[in-house]
Amino acid sequence: MNKKILIASLILSSLSYGTEDFFYEESEKGVKLKESVISTTGFETSQRNIANTVTVITAKDIEDNNYQSVSEALKDVPSVNVIGDPKNPIIDMRGQGVKANANVQILIDGVGANLLDTSHAKTPINTVPIENIEKIEIIPGGGAILYGNGTRGGIINIITKSGANYNGASISSELNSFGGKKGEVSYGTTVKDLGINLNYTKNDYKGFRDGDESNSEFFESGFKYKLTENQNISLKYSRYEDKATSPRALKKSQLDNPESNGLFTKYDKLLENNVVKNEVNGRYDYKINEKVSLDLIAFYQETEIEDTNDYGVDFAGKLIAKTNNMNFTDKKIGFKPKLKVSYGDENNVILGYDYINNSLTRNSVMNMMSSELYKNDLTKETHSIFVLNTNKLNKFEFTQGIRYEYADYDIKRGYTKSSLSTGQISSKTNIAKNSSMENMAYEVIGNYLYSDTGNVYIKAEKGFTSPAPAQLVDKIDGAYIENDLESETYLTYETGFKDYFLGSFISGAIYLTETKDEITTDNFTGMNFKNYNIGKTQRYGLELNAEQYFGKLTIKEGYALIKTDILKDSDKSIEGNEIANVPNNRFNIAFDYELNSKINLILDTIYSSSYYLNNKNESGKQNENVVTNLTVNYNPIQTLRVYAGINNIFNEKYYDSISADGNEFNPAAERSLYTGFKYNF
Template sequence: MLGILAGGNVWTTDMGTVAAAEKTAQESIRLSDSFVRPDYVEVEKLRDTKQIIVITKKDMEEKGYKSISDVLKDQPSVNVGATGWGQVDIRGQGSDQATRNIQVLVDGAPITTMVNHPLPNNYDYVPVEQIEKIEIIPGGGSVIYGSGAAGGIINITTNLRSLQKPRSSVNTEWNSDGYRASVNYGTKVGNKTAVQAGFARLDRDLFFVNTYRKSNYAYGGFRYDADQDHSLTFRYSHLDEDSKFLQNVSRWKIDAYGHNYRPDKNSDYLNGDRKLDTYNLSYNQNFGTKLKYSGDFFYTDGYYTNTKFFDGKMKTKSYGSRMRLDWAYGQNDSLLLGVDLFEQESHLKYKTSARSKLMDFNYDKTTEALYLLNKMKRGRLTYTQGLRREKLIWKFDKDGGTAARPIGGVDSSNRWNTAGELSVGYNYSDWGKVFLRYERGYTSPDGLQICDEVYSDRSRKVYAATDAQEERYNLWEMGLRDKWGASTVSLTLFASETNNELERPYFKGAYGWEYKTYNMYNTKRRGVETSFSQRLGKLRLQEGYTYLHGRRDYTAQGRALMAAHGENEIDFTNSGLKAVPQHKVLLTADYKFDKQWSVNAKYTFFGKYNNFIKESDRHEDGNIVHSYGLLDLGFKFQQNKDLTWYGGVTNVLGKDYYEYDSAGGATATLVPGAERTYFVGMNYKF
């Protein structure tokens, strides 16, 4: 099956069996016209001229993933944790950029972090057992999704989209760090209504002593099909998580104590509690055979902590809709009209100690957008043209500083942006296709960058809306998919340029030190993404490789600032992109002994990367984070059509590595990677 390693591809085609052992090695591979279809019409429109990774429920079940982060780590173009705890980086955005240059959605609702300081977060909001599919659009997608698509889109789909086929199952897994279990029950009520509900529990020990993650997840939903042209789906879920962890620990402490390290004070542990309630409503209606409407309406409300601060809690809320109208105006032509209307809020109150001043930061972001995506087919050629016009309204109300020197401010910023794309795909054979694609997109400032911290006079500091402009990027892509001999292949070459990348430096102004956001950099990124797959009798092999490289230079504004303030006063890079591994390799092998037994192996190689930001900081072994490789082994036993057993060992060789390394040298702070882990699990469907 053609596809990005460990997942699928919307160009994916089913591969026929190659009876190499029983017949002859010359027999050709039979490919059908089927592919893994996305659940959203807007993603479907992109598939002919864009590589899209699709990880199905079956993929996740067979590979024993524990979390969404685990799923993402298995994609060659994705790195998790290299730029910071919980952060996801697609296509080498690098430190300080990764969190702003992706969008993460659950059933169409945005859950992307609005502001990542001072409380970071990850996206493990939904247990993998409750996920039907994860679609990843590497690089681009700004016409459909707007700001933040430079790195890519992660669209997580729960069983909201499959409630018309309710399923019942019991899942349980034990591993050397804890356990997880879930139960799902679904049934039909008459011919038109289906209902489903479920519960999942996770209990895991983390790396250091007295650290853990415990979560409970419950959901319920229904689908009502009035007739073949009208359907209504509703789903509610609740996540309640309790955890305690250590985020960054000094290298010398890990070397001295390992797992047994504990902070001097119990209060230095990070409190990772979080809750999230989500409400999703989806309505679909066909107006004849040529006009189709689909609308997703959502409301989410929750909070996360991830801090040791006294009473630190980031409250989040989002609500709104994404509506699409798909018009088939010709036999092979269609026009998609989309409207996005939604609002996101974040509210943070915390103290650094019981006696310190209460910090109170409030952010509000409203998105109003209209987009068009036209698709035409002419013989072997497919063309797409897209345009998006978006109004973004940022508001903030911040009260910070200290009791002696408070800093406050209420302000707003209205921003209009336009994105566009052009692409062409050519089917040069029954199985072969090439495409060319251009996109012009943008990334808006995040909650921290939208707000400058400056002096209004000699004695008073205030928060004020920044004058910095949106980042604008140009993205060029060339892709291919085909069958070469006994192998299917997927290849993408890309180049992007952001000519006004944002930074929020700390400069000394006329009255003192200030934080201001500037369009500081011109950043270029280049990359290659490849995937190969072979099925040889009972053996299936997959190989994936990604190469990433970037360079950053100053804009005219950046050079003027550096000339005015002095190069030694601030650390900025002219030495490539920080925390971007140049190479990542994934190799997997699956061997099926018979209809019941199979084994699998996976090797993942993470290339080295730099963590220095000036050439003068380069030294022999200090700020280079070294490469490492991980080997995982697993098995699967299909006892009958309803009962499956699985198990395995992750990090078989017991490799010591770090998911995050702040500097690479002796003074670095680290996030250790998982050690060797054993697991065994069961899935029963009824």
């Protein structure tokens, strides 16, 4: 608690400084307001006109802080909670907990990256090398009109770099004290109206614990061609391949050796996770005239994931080997045209259509006393239309939005069980189901631009999370059966502001989200389960961000308060409890000091409060933690940057995750060092 008070006092004291205490550079005033954001409308919009507490992590922020992955960069944002293994985490906003896979949309260049299976597979967020990112736009809460299903927690749009208008190449390398090493080369050139870029990244990752390793390669090629003064077309292909192992969780009695790989029986093996992702994105933008603009995205994604989990289990007093193997192939194809039309003096309307065909095959094999084979062939095809209209009268903007989404489901699930001793099939069940579902989303926003630098807004949004195909089937007494599951619906009320005040750029919001028909899953013995709508939850909170510019010193602060309540559930014992895996408080403070024209130092501290491990609010809590990092950048010449840093300076002991029963722990990384360079030529 003393740590919390210390960090809070630092934030409050920073916010209290005025122009009379430090020299404030007036030119910085326009930087944040003019910073463009794409994700809120699908077209470039300045921060000045956005009714949201948007956080933008720029390429310069990434380089200055020497972030190693997308998830590492997101950890420094208080409104984002990174849950679990840093290599493949769950990314949460506004208190979704482990259901964030379905309720926070991760986009790459405006295209959704979430997988169709939201229960067994996490969104592979670290498939884009951090060096290849132009910026990351973080929009907590909302986005249902533009992005449809599953935006209750918000959206994160990872925008990659383009080779257009760039001539040159770069090479970089890095080493860390755990033994990891990474190298990257990129090349871009522009010939008349054609821009071409190539990028290759090799990452030999090694983490804090024994066996926490991965070996990944990323390749991307793309071009952008200027057809006319007002028309551009671009095409990008990327491939990511990763082979990773992870240590097993530790029991409480084993925590005196947190670096251990957790292999304690003769049958235990490291967890294996292999990922291959191929992606093709095309884009066409055409400014037809001063009042009409067209934007069209077409895409194809294919993600293959293989998980292997071999371990020993005590069965009737005898140690027996158990094997779990799960293979996913997730394919997504679609296109998203948008038309922006300006009319009157300062009014505009955005019209859009989205088509996405997302298919998944999942095969699972489990062996112990018997062999169980599960086969899934699932497809969800969606058609959506939306309208987002904005009217401006003097200093007041009024925005209205509506979205209609039609989803068509095709579901095939099969299950076979056979004895390992006799090979005889003892049970077999299959199901094939076709169904459809319709959903609507609505949004109303009032935004008052009361000064040249300030605005205050209020908005209401109704959105939805439609079921994943696998959730439309239950398994009872070994047989698959259909259910009548419906979409979750939510209503969010939010008010916020942004302005320059006493030499500080400040933005903030308070919100309340109420969800009904929340999907509940009951798991029974024998791999039986049931999905149904009975849940009702409430989430509310506060978000604040601030920046000050004092000559050579920049200070950034952020704070997120999240409170959650389970109002209704099939398990009456958890009603009134908090949602698991949601810290009530997160805040950070970062000092960026330019020592001279060649050296700058960044000291960053992030605090996370404790949280419950399960919805019963039993079995203990994840401990609160304060993690401080230091990085130093040295530019001896304009084209060369050499850097070094220390992560977790004070060697804070905490966990990436703790099991729901509080008996298994995955220790987080302790203090580590890194160094590297980047050369541009």
